Amino acid sequence: MAWCVVSQTDQRRNMLIDILMSTSSCNRETILNIGDDDLAEQLYQCLKGRRYIIVMDDIQNVNAWDDIKRCLPDDRIGSRILFTSRNMDVAIMASYGGSNYPLRFLVEDESWNLLKWKVFNKEPCPPELVDVGKKIARNCGGLPITIVMIASVLKLLEKKRSLWMEVAENITSYISKETNVYMNMLEQSYNxxxxxxxxxxxxxxxxxxxxxxxxxxxxxxxxxxxxxxxxxxxxxxxxxxxxxxxxxxxxxxxxxxxxxxxxxxxxxxxxxxxxxxxxxxxxxxxxxxxxx
The missing domain is CATH 1.10.10.10 (Winged helix-like DNA-binding domain superfamily/Winged helix DNA-binding domain)
Incomplete structure (x- = not known):
């Protein structure tokens, strides 16, 4: 299995390197020294005859797929390419006849379970924080990225009800104050x-x-x-x-x-x-x- 974050690479060479590093036994330094044409051939030969799954995460332009699809052999043995995208039109064009699965927002129980797991992992949530924790999860509006980012904020706070209640009332301001990753990801959609x-x-x-x-x-x-x-x-x-x-x-x-x-x-x-x-x-x- 290989994972390629397209929005962060957006260049054919970088995408090929990401996939090859996940599928080849060659070390990173060796792969980085391979020329562009040889890189495509190396990836093709590496995957030839093998069943693979490749995730192209956050594809924003169908050209990213067009740039590398010839490097991926189709031996009809069950290999799959999975795209994720914030743009349904791009997903449809990239899949050309494949299945599309629009993601729904999380319901309240799912939001709370995700938040709880991200903050406490396998440890139980203190009883005095359960109700306010559920309120925080609910105020994230079912958006997984919001839940994950606010969980990173909660992990740094003392486990006090008053502090968590303040977060519950100011979700966005806490996220924007504590991390730029969340805002950068949202603004990319606008850009x-x-x-x-x-x-x-x-x-x-x-x-x-x-x-x-x-x-x-x-x-x-x-x-x-x-x-x-x-x-x-x-x-x-x-x-x-x-x-x-x-x-x-x-x-x-x-x-x-x-x-x-x-x-x-x-x-x-x-x-x-x-x-x-x-x-x-x-x-x-x-x-x-x-x-x-």
Whole structure:
């Protein structure tokens, strides 16, 4: 089995090195000294006749897969390639006919079990921290990365109920204060947005966190602000619907309700994304939230 984090490498040579280091008996120094063309051949020969599974984690552009697929032999013996992506369109293009499995948010019990395991490992959680711990897990909104990051904060704190309660009320501020990894990962999704979608995403910060936003109202407001561009052979309302779908496929926007015929009636934005939206909107001089 081999694991390649595509978003961190994003270069053919680096991806080949990551995979070869997981599948070959050669040491790291030997692999790093192999030339580009020989590297591809070495990987192909290493995998030839073997059943393998390769995980390409966080693929953001189908070109990353196109760059290396010829280096992976298909001997029809059960080998598999698994992609993870924050963009459904990229996942569909990369799999071209394979199965896609959109991940759901964790339910409360799953969130609490993950948080508890990350903080205490196999040790039991002190009884006085159970209720506040469940509140923290619930306030993470079912997003695994949020739970993992807040667990790293809790591990550094004294196991006092008052300290945990403070964290429960200020999830995002604690994460952003204690670690930049979380914010960098979220902002990468924003940075990958095409320019025409960035103001549409910024605008979501105007709505109250957790509020369901009617799609027709949102599209009407985007139109009023002049965010909807012109595309050849497409009506303006269809362009706006395309923008909405693109934000949903990139997991920047969540579907709340659908009509009986499957059309999206309302949407919302995850709490962590909402906080990031406000921060980036202020940074980009798009808007500024004023609290009384």
């Amino acid at each position: 990958d947005l095409p320019m025409h979608l960035k103001p549409c995403f910024h605008y979501l910060g105007l709505f109250e966190k957790g509020r369901e936003v009617p799609v027709q109202k949102l599209i009407m407001l985007w139109h009023a602000e002049g965010f909807i561009g012109k595309e050849e052979c497409m009506k303006s309302k269809n362009v706006a619907q395309k923008y909405l779908t693109d934000l949903i496929n990139r997991n920047m926007l969540l579907v709340s309700k659908r009509s009986s015929d499957g059309r999206i009636k309302s949407c919302t934005i995850h709490g962590a994304m909402h906080d990031m939206c406000l921060r980036l909107a202020k940074k980009d001089n798009f808007m500024k939230a004023i609290k009384e």
